Amino acid sequence: MKRSRSAGLIAEFSTAAELLDAARRARAGGLGVTIQAYSPCPVEGLDAVLDVGEGQVALFTLFGGLGGGLATFALECYSAVYDYPINVGGRPLLSWPAFLPPALEMTLAGAAVCGIAAMLIESRLPRLYHPLFDAKGFERSSSDRFFLLLSAPEQTFNARAVRSFLQSLSPLSVAETEA
Numbered sequence: 001m002k003r004s005r006s007a008g009l010i011a012e013f014s015t016a017a018e019l020l021d022a023a024r025r026a027r028a029g030g031l032g033v034t035i036q037a038y039s040p041c042p043v044e045g046l047d048a049v050l051d052v053g054e055g056q057v058a059l060f061t062l063f064g065g066l067g068g069g070l071a072t073f074a075l076e077c078y079s080a081v082y083d084y085p086i087n088v089g090g091r092p093l094l095s096w097p098a099f100l101p102p103a104l105e106m107t108l109a110g111a112a113v114c115g116i117a118a119m120l121i122e123s124r125l126p127r128l129y130h131p132l133f134d135a136k137g138f139e140r141s142s143s144d145r146f147f148l149l150l151s152a153p154e155q156t157f158n159a160r161a162v163r164s165f166l167q168s169l170s171p172l173s174v175a176e177t178e179a
Contacts, residue, residue: 005153005154005178006034006151006152006153006154006157006178007151007152007153007154007157007159007176007178008033008149008150008151008152008157008176008177008178009149009150009151009159009162009163009166009174009175009176009177010132010135010138010147010148010149010150010174010175010177011147011148011150011166011169011171011173011174012137012140012145012146012147012171012172012173012174012175013145013146013147013148013169013171013172014145014146014172015146016039016041016043016146018146018169018171019037019039019043019046019146019147019148020043020045020046020049021169022148022166022169022171023035023037023046023049023050023148024049025165025169026148026150026165027049027050029165031150031158031161031162031165032152032156033150033151033152033157033162034150034151034152035049035050035148035149035150036050036148036149036151037050037146037147037148037149038138038141038146038147038148038149039141039146039147040141040142040143040144040145040146043146055118055119055122056118056122057115057118057119057122060114060115060117060118061111061112061114061115061118062111063114064110064111064112064113064114064115065107065108065110065111065114066107066110067110067114068106068107068108068109068110068111068113069103069104069106069107069110070103071106071110072102072103072105072106072107073099073100073103076099076102076103077094077096077099080093080094080095080099081093081094131177131178132149132177132178134177135147135175135177136173136175137173137175145172148166148171149177150162150165150166159176
């Protein structure tokens with residue numbers, strides 16, 4: 001199955017306020033493009049403009065914790081009551097208070113492992129290379145520059161209209177890139 005490529009234009013800004021204003025204008029512009037922003041620090045209000053949704057990490061963490069705890073408790077009950085029952089000092093075979101510490105530890109371990117796995121999958125990491133890394137000056141996005149990427153599939157991308165829109169925002173530079 002052949003994947004369709006995405007074309008994009010990336011604009012460089014010197015301040016977070018310029019980036020936020022550009023993202024707001026791009027959202028309101030109705031260009032039919034996907035908007036992504038890259039900055040060296042959090043920009044307040046940018047996530048609302050970009051429609052960054054809530055991820056599923058918390059849900060997977062919950063299910064990982066419940067699964068780990070219940071599976072451990074079930075394993076302990078099975079092994080102590082059915083598989084190898086030992087009567088120690090007249091205590092009941094299903095001595096559930098003794099089963100809680102290992103079950104709690106496996107609840108925490110299951111939640112941690114599933115949470116980290118969900119975070120990596122959701123953010124599509126590890127990504128060792130992305131075509132955006134070839135954009136001129138993009139390495140400064142981790143130190144002192146702010147970038148706005150407008151992209152769409154090649155068939156629907158109107159580069160001329162997007163370029164004129166970005167130029168109207170007075171960025172430091174505008175470059176073509178594969179998104």
